[in-house]
Amino acid sequence: MDESSLALKQQNEELRRENEALRLQLMETQNANLAKETFLSNMSHDIRTPMNAIVGMTALAKKHIDEKGRVSDALNKIEVASSHLLSLINDVLDMSRINSGRMSVAEELFSLGDLLHETLTIVRPQAEQRHHSFRFDADNIFAEGLYGDPLRLRQIYVNIISNSVKYTPEHGEIVVSVSQEEAADGRCTLVFTCRDNGIGMSEDFLQRIFDPFERVTSSTLSGVEGTGLGMSIVKKLIDAMGGTIAIESTPGRGTLVTIRTPLRYESVPINAAPLEGERLLIIEADEAMQALYRQYLGDSALSFTIVSSSSAAVSAITEADFRGEGFSCAVLGRSVGHNGSIFELASYLHKADSALTLVLVSDLDWEEIEYRANRSGISAFIPIPFFRKSLINGLAHALEASDTGDVASAIPDLTGRRILLAEDNDINREIACEILSVTRAAVDCAANGQEAVNLFLGSAVGTYDLILMDIQMPVMDGYDAVRRIRAAQRDDAGGVPIFAMTANAFAEDIARARACGMNGHIAKPIDVNLLMQTLRQAL
Numbered sequence: 446m447d448e449s450s451l452a453l454k455q456q457n458e459e460l461r462r463e464n465e466a467l468r469l470q471l472m473e474t475q476n477a478n479l480a481k482e483t484f485l486s487n488m489s490h491d492i493r494t495p496m497n498a499i500v501g502m503t504a505l506a507k508k509h510i511d512e513k514g515r516v517s518d519a520l521n522k523i524e525v526a527s528s529h530l531l532s533l534i535n536d537v538l539d540m541s542r543i544n545s546g547r548m549s550v551a552e553e554l555f556s557l558g559d560l561l562h563e564t565l566t567i568v569r570p571q572a573e574q575r576h577h578s579f580r581f582d583a584d585n586i587f588a589e590g591l592y593g594d595p596l597r598l599r600q601i602y603v604n605i606i607s608n609s610v611k612y613t614p615e616h617g618e619i620v621v622s623v624s625q626e627e628a629a630d631g632r633c634t635l636v637f638t639c640r641d642n643g644i645g646m647s648e649d650f651l652q653r654i655f656d657p658f659e660r661v662t663s664s665t666l667s668g669v670e671g672t673g674l675g676m677s678i679v680k681k682l683i684d685a686m687g688g689t690i691a692i693e694s695t696p697g698r699g700t701l702v703t704i705r706t707p708l709r710y711e712s713v714p715i716n717a718a719p720l721e722g723e724r725l726l727i728i729e730a731d732e733a734m735q736a737l738y739r740q741y742l743g744d745s746a747l748s749f750t751i752v753s754s755s756s757a758a759v760s761a762i763t764e765a766d767f768r769g770e771g772f773s774c775a776v777l778g779r780s781v782g783h784n785g786s787i788f789e790l791a792s793y794l795h796k797a798d799s800a801l802t803l804v805l806v807s808d809l810d811w812e813e814i815e816y817r818a819n820r821s822g823i824s825a826f827i828p829i830p831f832f833r834k835s836l837i838n839g840l841a842h843a844l845e846a847s848d849t850g851d852v853a854s855a856i857p858d859l860t861g862r863r864i865l866l867a868e869d870n871d872i873n874r875e876i877a878c879e880i881l882s883v884t885r886a887a888v889d890c891a892a893n894g895q896e897a898v899n900l901f902l903g904s905a906v907g908t909y910d911l912i913l914m915d916i917q918m919p920v921m922d923g924y925d926a927v928r929r930i931r932a933a934q935r936d937d938a939g940g941v942p943i944f945a946m947t948a949n950a951f952a953e954d955i956a957r958a959r960a961c962g963m964n965g966h967i968a969k970p971i972d973v974n975l976l977m978q979t980l981r982q983a984l
Contacts, residue, residue, distance in 0.1 A: 498525075502520075549685075552592050555590075560598060562830065567603050579621075580619070581830060584623075590834075591711070592710070619641045635706045635707075636705050637705075638701065646692075655679075655680040688707065690704050715833060720840060724774075725748065726774070727749055735753075742837075758775070762797070773844065788818065791805070799822075804823070804826070859984060862984055867897035867915050868890065869918040876971070893918040894929075897926050913967075916947040916948075916949045927943055947969060950968035950969070
């Protein structure tokens with residue numbers, strides 16, 4: 446072959462490679478455009494569905510403004526639709542941040558018991574609405590204090606359990622379990638499983654389950670809400686944590702999801718000394734829970750008696766008082782309360798002995814029952830699931846708080862306190878002021894960060910007891926405003942509690958708020974119960 450033929454062959458080969466590269470680029474562009482079109486189509490449908498409910502129910506409420514029942518029903522449906530719309534927006538934003546590489550995973554100390562309680566509080570009502578049998582098991586939990594990202598872990602667990610709830614026909618069975626395995630280098634493996642007897646998935650679908658917008662379709666279920674982004678987000682979050690997820694499923698027979706996450710844990714001995722000499726009455730009908738109390742309290746210097754009914758509790762208290770060995774604390778568990786209500790039992794015991802510390806141990810959401818609990822004399826709450834450390838610390842704290850008379854109310858009375866609110870949006874500012882008004886605190890408002898700094902620096906030392914700071918504001922944002930306040934040369938600059946109250950709700954935003962000197966973070970839309978809890982704890 447002569448040189449000219451060889452050169453021509455090389456040119457043809459280069460042209461072929463270039464054409465192939467262009468063809469691949471064209472395919473990638475077409476696939477990207479198709480993905481964008483699919484994304485917009487899916488999101489248009491999924492966002493319009495709750496928006497239609499919000500718009501329609503708003504119009505219905507205005508039309509029947511004088512009919513309290515119709516308006517109340519419409520507002521409840523607007524609340525449900527709004528919550529769903531917010532979850533859609535959060536999914537889209539999460540995917541956006543993950544794909545752009547801006548999503549990070551935090552590593553902070555958290556309580557495993559609190560994480561699991563928050564998760565179960567969210568998903569249990571969903572299961573009850575579909576009449577599912579829902580069970581939670583915990584085994585071999587040796588480390589309660591873990592280092593990781595509790596917000597992301599809760600997001601993962603809620604997503605998995607919610608999928609089981611949605612894709613299991615009514616009266617199904619869902620079992621969630623959590624255990625720990627010892628690992629090297631001060632770490633443990635947190636093992637989470639969720640098993641259901643729902644519709645299951647085919648082997649073909651399991652190959653695509655982590656792709657965006659993939660959803661199981663079934664003639665047995667309809668109207669299942671979601672973006673199809675959840676499992677894709679779950680997979681990326683678990684990968685970022687260095688964990689693994691495995692899914693076993695059979696069509697018509699159910700699904701088992703297993704998540705393994707390596708986490709550092711806190712090695713701190715449990716101090717049961719504060720309970721020494723105390724006498725405890727435990728009212729608990731569930732035998733498995735009774736066994737837990739004996740396991741966790743058996744080796745402490747605490748005397749405890751377990752009864753399984755309210756009548757037995759009253760008898761035990763009467764007999765103990767007769768012997769001069771009265772109880773210092775009563776734990777109200779899952780037993781039936783006096784006259785059918787745990788709160789009536791608590792009220793009865795509180796009236797009989799006002800010095801008796803009452804502790805509620807429950808899987809209920811404390812924020813929803815706190816007012817009734819406090820009114821009936823309950824002064825402390827230990828969430829289920831609990832472990833040895835959280836049980837002992839909770840009891841010790843309850844007894845200590847009882848000694849000092851420190852019993853919290855649902856809405857804190859902040860009479861005489863002054864709060865500085867930095868918020869540039871007029872409507873958001875009005876909403877925040879209205880919420881804060883129930884606490885009787887005085888509220889000064891600033892429309893941007895610079896005004897907030899001026900108000901603080903222009904006031905006498907100690908004028909403001911707390912600052913609520915928006916982040917994205919004109920003139921000066923919340924981060925810079927907090928830095929200016931913390932750097933001020935005055936006695937209250939470093940100690941005044943400052944909380945971000947913002948729509949910047951990602952883990953990185955929370956970390957950034959902490960880094961610039963804030964004490965905490967409250968996400969918008971404002972959770973009123975969380976705001977009240979924050980104010981109560983801070984003030």
